[in-house]
Amino acid sequence: MRIATWNVNSIGARLPRLLDWLTTREPDAVAVQETKAADRTFPYAELADLGYEALHVGDGRWNGVAVLSRVGLIPVATELPGHPEPRYVSARCGALTVTSVYVPNGRSLGDPHYDYKLDWLASLRETLPTTSTPTRQVIMGDFNVAPTDDDVWDIAAFADSTHVTEPERAAVRALTDAGLVDVPARPGKGDRAFTYWDYRAGALHKNLGMRIDLVLASPDLQVVDAFVDREARKGKLPSDHAPVIVDLGVDESAG
DNA sequence: ATGTCCGTAACCTACGGA
Numbered sequence: 402m403r404i405a406t407w408n409v410n411s412i413g414a415r416l417p418r419l420l421d422w423l424t425t426r427e428p429d430a431v432a433v434q435e436t437k438a439a440d441r442t443f444p445y446a447e448l449a450d451l452g453y454e455a456l457h458v459g460d461g462r463w464n465g466v467a468v469l470s471r472v473g474l475i476p477v478a479t480e481l482p483g484h485p486e487p488r489y490v491s492a493r494c495g496a497l498t499v500t501s502v503y504v505p506n507g508r509s510l511g512d513p514h515y516d517y518k519l520d521w522l523a524s525l526r527e528t529l530p531t532t533s534t535p536t537r538q539v540i541m542g543d544f545n546v547a548p549t550d551d552d553v554w555d556i557a558a559f560a561d562s563t564h565v566t567e568p569e570r571a572a573v574r575a576l577t578d579a580g581l582v583d584v585p586a587r588p589g590k591g592d593r594a595f596t597y598w599d600y601r602a603g604a605l606h607k608n609l610g611m612r613i614d615l616v617l618a619s620p621d622l623q624v625v626d627a628f629v630d631r632e633a634r635k636g637k638l639p640s641d642h643a644p645v646i647v648d649l650g651v652d653e654s655a656g
Numbered sequence: 657a658t659g660t661c662c663g664t665a666a667c668c669t670a671c672g673g674a
Contacts, residue, residue: 410674411662435674437663462663463673506674545674558657599674600660609657641661641674 402472402495402653403428406541406614407633407644408503408597412436412467415640416444422633423451426646429472429653430494432501434543436465443467458487466501466542470494472653481524488521495653497622502542507563515563518545522572526579534580535619537651543597543642544615546573548583551593552612564613573615581617584624586645589631596629597642605634616647623650 405428409415412433423431431453436443439461448455454474459465464487468474472495481489481502491500502525507518529535546569550556559565577583588594595610604610618624625648634643 414662435662508673555657599658602657602659604657604660607657638661 402430402497402649402651403646404430404432404497404499404539404541404616404649405630405644405646406432406434406501406616408434408543408614408640408642410435410437410640410642412438412444412465413442414638416447418633418639420447420451422630422644423448423453423469426630426644428646429470430497430499431469432499432539432541433467433469434465434501434503436467437461437463438465456490456492458490460487464488464503466490466503468492468494468499468501470499481521481528483524484521489525496537496651497649498538500538500540500542502540502544504543504545506545507569509563510561510566518563519568519572522569522575526572526575529576529579529581531579536621537619539616539618539622539647540576540581541614541616541645543613544573545613546570547611547613548573548615552595554593554595554609554611564611576617580620582620584616584618584627584647586616586647587626587628589629589634589643594629595643596645598634600641614642614645616645618647618649624648625650
């Protein structure tokens, strides 16, 4: 079973690229973030033409997340408890529960949105069992956290910045401490598996990136391969994020 | 390292957010 996560930075603006990418990469289930779509404008029909069902939450201007699946889709949740913004959606896709998350950015240290980000991540932890290890599930998406110093191009450039602070990293570690595995992906270029490059200043070309899009998988899942699809970040009108694609040793029809 | 891109509201341009 092939799964992927991708912050598309508007599913409307990215639709031709998304449809091409689905046709080429053939993922069975995809976690999408930043659809920037209202449900009435979400491209259900175009996705259905390629065999994908979709569960989407979005209010149009910001945020918006979806799970796409071509192996069946049973809704599990459409919001994170206590946090009604459209940043969390979860569905059963064949043998696997797939959750798509768009963690709040945090804006800057000292901004109320930074505290909101930490609260949000704490609530995400509370969705996981405390006395047992999660099974047959993946939580993936744009976490807006670089888990280690090696997950940014130069940690010195991030002094007094969000995404790299200890409280943010601790909040993500709480998820891996609960048993989820931060799946290591082959990088698209260089020695670090960056998934995001700013649009500005030629950041992609200079590989000034960050690894902030994560796939957190339950430990029972066999990872056959995982890679950053850097090709999808290139060319005309890309998203500023690349997809992460993971091949699992899971029979997609089981479960 | 702030040089781009997105959607929106209101008009062919500015703005908030990332």
